[in-house]
Amino acid sequence: MxxxxxxxxxxxxxxxxxxxxxxxxxxxxxxxxxxxxxxxxxxxxxxxxxxxxxxxxxxxxxxxxxxxxxxxxxxxxxxxxxxxxxxxxxxxxxxxxxxxxxxxxxxxxxxxxxxxxxxxxxPEDIPTLLKLSEYHLILMQYEESMKTIDRVLKIDPQNAEAYFMFGMNFEERKDTVRAINSYQEAVELDASIIGGWVNLGQLYAGLGDPLALRYFDNATRIAPNNITALHSKADYLTATNDLEGAVALYRRIITIDPQYDDAYFNSGLLYLDMDSLSKAEQQFDLAVKVSPTHIRAYYFRGLSRELQGKPAEAVSDYEQALRMAPDYEQAQERLNGLKEAG
Structure with missing residues (x-):
């Protein structure tokens, strides 16, 4: 809070x-x-x-x-x-x-x-009521949030954003079935509510239902430059072991926003999983250039360098990670291992 x-x-x-x-x-x-x-x-x-x-x-x-x-x-x-x-x-x-x-x-x-x-x-201004409902949700006042949504629907029974807010409330309360129903109602009324498609994809993914991909596809088709939709789909492809597909989406994100450091970082992790160590190092290097305080990017750049037989450069990265996060146990362990070996 x-x-x-x-x-x-x-x-x-x-x-x-x-x-x-x-x-x-x-x-x-x-x-x-x-x-x-x-x-x-x-x-x-x-x-x-x-x-x-x-x-x-x-x-x-x-x-x-x-x-x-x-x-x-x-x-x-x-x-x-x-x-x-x-x-x-x-x-x-x-x-x-x-x-x-x-x-x-x-x-x-x-x-x-x-x-x-x-x-x-x-009292009749729908954007104000929707915003109030959102703030009640932020404060975990779910009953008040839903009462406010009811006020919106009395004014406009077909308001898609109100159904989306219902979905957010049900999702927060772990009521997956009603959350899905609410999000589906929202996107049926207004297909441009990208959050509805993304949340549906995430909920179906959590259920292990391959229908999730269809919802992520809808989100990225309707809003091809929406980074949240692209990132969410990339997460799903990663979880379902389509690593090349996920990397392609991160490349697409970078063309939209070259400063989006998580796209470089996540690509680096995927390249590590694919044993493409030099590509992983390159992506982590780009991540720290975009975000010099990205501690984990220094660690994983060090790891990719260590695995390529570049111990001096790896030591430098681990030490940098530890300067920013002295309690970073993995970095300390890798650093100690290199120093003992050297």
Whole structure:
């Protein structure tokens, strides 16, 4: 659970409650954070200047809040989103952004209360209700999550995302049959819900049913550039011993996102299984170049080098892994073995 502190807002959130929730946001109508001066971020500094010239425009605060949020400036983002709500209480998306900032700031209870208040203010707004249901799910409040989904279906009985959320709830509660039924209903109503296809594939895979591949195929056919779908299918192919097929999918992922380090790392593991040691080493090398803190990639690059008869290079990799993770027992054992042999 992300946060233990329970934060209670008014049932229908008001300006005073929002100000307290935002740690003083809005006290300064000229931009909210005068003490910061120039931040060094040209986008933020430009928006601050625009706010100084037009302090009654809520969209400017939202835009600046978005930049702060993207850069993990959660206090500043919360202040800006709160100020935007003070200026215009009629925009549900402002509440969504504020809740997301609290959630990512490890204040999930506050985030939930923001959404509960938004759902009271906008009782017919389906995106708000779906988001509230999702947050209840995050906090493992399954009954509340499902009650909120029922509210959505009363407004729109054919809402595919509501059925998807039902599936998520049932899956979390280990009710596989009802989870499958819910996901199937979701994708029948809207085939573009890729998460539904992927989750169906994973559930059928867990049951040992080869029908799983059909669902993964549907996901990657409908969304050929969706990395989650491609990675999930690669995991399935790996589990069913189609290693070449899995490697091909990881190559495809890399063409979409060359910075996706897990594609290199997992390819390396597959090449190790196929005894293609030089290819494995190359993939682990790419993984650490993309992600220099990928501890296991250093270990497995060392292992692939050791197996190729490159002890000095392997020692260097094991030592690097141990510098980052001193309790990495496998790396220590391999290192000790090489030193004893040398």
């Amino acid at each position: 992300k946060a233990k502190l329970f934060f209670s807002l008014l049932a229908l959130i008001g300006i005073t409650a929002l100000s307290a929730c935002g740690d003083g946001a809005g006290d300064n109508a000229e931009g909210g954070t005068p003490e910061m001066g120039q931040t060094g971020n040209p986008t933020i500094d430009g928006l601050t200047q625009a706010i100084s010239a037009n302090s009654g425009n809520p969209d400017l605060y939202v835009k600046r809040g978005d930049v702060f949020y993207e850069n993990r400036g959660y206090d500043e983002a919360i202040r800006d989103y709160t100020k935007a709500i003070q200026l215009d209480t009629t925009q549900p998306v402002y509440y969504h952004k504020l809740a997301d900032a609290y959630l990512d700031y490890f204040k999930s209870r506050q985030a939930l209360e923001i959404l509960k208040s938004a759902a009271q203010r906008f």
